[in-house]
Amino acid sequence: MKIAIIGAGAMGSVYAAFLAEAGNKVWAIDLWREHVDAINQQGLKVSGVSGERTVNGINASTDITAAHSCELVVIATKASSVASVAGSLQGRLRDDALILTIQNGLGAGERIKSSLESANILLGVAGGFGASIPQPGSVHHNGMELIRLGEMDGGITDRLERVADTWQSAGFNVQTYEDINQLIWEKFICNVGLSGAAAAFNRNLGEVMDDPLLWKIASRLAIEAYEAGKAQGIHFSFSDPIQYLKNFGSKMPDARPSMLLDLKAQRLTEVDAINGMVPQVAKAQGLNAPYNEVITALIKAKESEFST
Numbered sequence: 001m002k003i004a005i006i007g008a009g010a011m012g013s014v015y016a017a018f019l020a021e022a023g024n025k026v027w028a029i030d031l032w033r034e035h036v037d038a039i040n041q042q043g044l045k046v047s048g049v050s051g052e053r054t055v056n057g058i059n060a061s062t063d064i065t066a067a068h069s070c071e072l073v074v075i076a077t078k079a080s081s082v083a084s085v086a087g088s089l090q091g092r093l094r095d096d097a098l099i100l101t102i103q104n105g106l107g108a109g110e111r112i113k114s115s116l117e118s119a120n121i122l123l124g125v126a127g128g129f130g131a132s133i134p135q136p137g138s139v140h141h142n143g144m145e146l147i148r149l150g151e152m153d154g155g156i157t158d159r160l161e162r163v164a165d166t167w168q169s170a171g172f173n174v175q176t177y178e179d180i181n182q183l184i185w186e187k188f189i190c191n192v193g194l195s196g197a198a199a200a201f202n203r204n205l206g207e208v209m210d211d212p213l214l215w216k217i218a219s220r221l222a223i224e225a226y227e228a229g230k231a232q233g234i235h236f237s238f239s240d241p242i243q244y245l246k247n248f249g250s251k252m253p254d255a256r257p258s259m260l261l262d263l264k265a266q267r268l269t270e271v272d273a274i275n276g277m278v279p280q281v282a283k284a285q286g287l288n289a290p291y292n293e294v295i296t297a298l299i300k301a302k303e304s305e306f307s308t
Helices: 010-021 033-042 079-089 108-115 158-169 180-201 205-210 212-232 241-250 258-264 277-284 290-307
Strands: 002-006 025-029 044-048 053-055 059-061 072-075 098-102 121-132 138-151 174-176
Touching: 002 010, 010 025, 010 044, 010 053, 010 121, 010 138, 033 059, 072 079, 079 098, 079 108, 098 108, 098 158, 108 121, 121 158, 121 180, 138 158, 138 180, 158 174, 180 205, 180 212, 180 241, 180 258, 180 290, 205 212, 205 241, 212 241, 212 277, 212 290, 258 290, 277 290
Parallel strands: 002 025, 002 072, 025 059, 044 138, 072 098, 098 121, 138 174
Antiparallel strands: 044 053, 121 138
């Protein structure tokens, strides 16, 4: 399969490596020139739970036109870039090209639809993953629990199953779902609670869970998101968001979420699509989300220290 990974950051690089190893023709597209050049010159060095090796044969590029002939286009950028990436693909893809977006937070599918006319949008959720780029041309991953895939408009289709088979054959654990939005919300709650608290207070997940005060804050963040989702009509698979949050975090206590890594690297975070979305959804349902309002403001204040 011809596959473009747009956004070859930590997670995107993991996707590119495994899919290329499985024999797919993969283009890794990113604006980080040093990373792109290193992949083209030396291959992509992979380390972590799947072992250490160098994956060759990935076509790395800073030019998004490399995606135009691909059968599957995976948008793995940060949430803030999804709309602009989709707009740059408008009118330039194959008619049968599938667009799969795998993002943290809410609203990625809607942002694509606002910029790209397509009935071929799939949504993905990566659970139990932790990844980082130690240096250009290298990627390290801590876990690979599950890739959840679904049609944006719901249902199980042949094309969805075809994409799932491709990822499964590349070594990922994959499941397809009738209602992917439920899974997006369940991952969202974990990001809101644990990533929000970890980023705001410069802690890894285990440190957040072990500190009574930080755990209380993380729990309140998650509860606000859970209540907003229920009010919107999301059918969660659990009724205790605190226990769900604890179960999720306990699987990778040493993980440092991407929002924390972004702040430490003085990059803008995805807080607007994560904690910042909770007050918006809550307000639309006649609810309040004060903990998420404060955490969003705190993280954005940290961003302002290096973005001005």
